[in-house]
């Protein structure tokens with residue numbers, strides 16, 4: 001008898017788990033209440049990057065003179081933009097669905113709920129109720145945006161990130177609350193689309209978790225493009241004025257005025273309301289389903305992957321967790337099998353300049369008292385960056401001074417999210433700086449900066 005594997009949630013974690021388990025011979029049912037592809041496709045990664053791509057094009061057109069053209073001022077058509085975002089989502093959801101079906105995965109449209117350790121009940125969208133028996137279950141239910149008590153979200157002028165694809169209108173003056181990855185991406189998106197933006201930064205640095213040098217490069221760019229940074233400003237209330245404006249009040253008494261406000265203050269794991277308690281699955285104080293290296297919860301045959309597991313909240317990580325969980329269900333971990341190393345996950349911030357990093361950061365190494373070698377090359381001397389008219393940023397590589405092994409790196413600049421893959425591969429495969437320095441990269445290309453930084 002094949003292993004019966006039920007996956008609740010069809011985001012990157014659920015889709016990858018279902019696909020892997022089916023390929024390995026399991027009988028798989030994927031339960032999804034919205035669309036296959038999950039929040040990643042519908043609300044988070046894909047729509048935000050599609051809007052950012054349009055914003056970046058607008059910004060590029062305005063800077064056309066740097067490439068010897070007259071500067072242009074394209075008008076943004078919100079209806080067309082919205083249609084494009086939905087078309088991309090639809091294409092991705094369709095191709096994922098087709099692939100899963102071709103692998104023999106059963107997809108049930110509805111809400112899944114655990115009613116016992118080995119039983120999942122599905123309330124289908126058409127009202128039907130179906131019970132599924134499972135040898136193993138994966139919880140891949142994701143997360144949703146956190147809304148603080150003081151914020152009266154109305155989807156019109158006080159928005160969560162899910163209400164911004166696109167918003168009803170381009171905000172005249174947007175106040176963004178939250179300066180983590182999501183907050184700064186939305187600052188970049190809306191300033192490129194023409195909004196005047198104020199960013200409330202609760203600490204003294206945007207991107208508080210990032211290398212200070214990387215964060216400083218972004219702050220400089222924000223300031224140069226007219227973004228107002230309010231540092232040490234923690235929002236605590238928002239009021240609508242008679243003149244139709246919003247007034248955001250901060251804990252230290254500062255008051256910021258805007259036409260719209262966007263919240264980017266983190267997310268809440270989707271772990272409630274679907275019967276985890278009936279299966280004895282524990283959640284931690286933050287509501288995450290705590291998991292071990294195989295993505296098992298405290299109940300051995302119930303796994304969790306993706307945002308609900310409280311590890312790195314990235315679609316890329318969710319997908320690999322899903323694959324690892326499926327491989328464990330199918331007994332593959334006993335063969336040659338590499339554990340997921342969260343410290344080696346590359347991540348990117350789709351601002352301008354783009355920011356990406358992987359592995360050990362310089363500041364982190366100093367905090368740990370670890371000896372490192374840091375080499376840095378500015379893109380200002382890179383031929384391709386100059387040809388493209390955007391030579392902002394740098395490549396930084398962190399290595400072990402005694403072995404030369406690459407431990408990490410950051411890229412700030414055009415296409416950083418692509419360039420960092422080479423450093424990520426070096427970190428995962430324990431390559432040495434010499435391996436990068438002696439690689440024959442293309443000329444003229446941004447990747448030459450990687451080889452140079454490795455010299």
Ligand SMILES: Cc1cc2nc3c(=O)[nH]c(=O)nc-3n(C[C@H](O)[C@H](O)[C@H](O)COP(=O)(O)OP(=O)(O)OC[C@H]3O[C@@H](n4cnc5c(N)ncnc54)[C@H](O)[C@@H]3O)c2cc1C
Pocket residue numbers: 008009010011012013014031032033034035037038039040041043044045046048049110111112113140141142143161182270274305306307308312313314315316317318
């Ligand atoms: C604005 C924004 C931008 C982001 N951009 C990026 C990016 O560029 N790159 C990146 O790597 N990460 C990005 N992320 C993070 C990324 O979106 C998440 O880490 C990723 O979506 C997590 O995937 P997941 O599989 O855990 O769940 P999700 O993608 O959240 O999917 C969970 C699915 O489970 C379904 N579900 C929930 N409960 C049930 C139930 N009981 N029954 C049936 N179905 C259920 C939901 O409908 C949903 O479809 C971004 C996040 C945000 C907020």
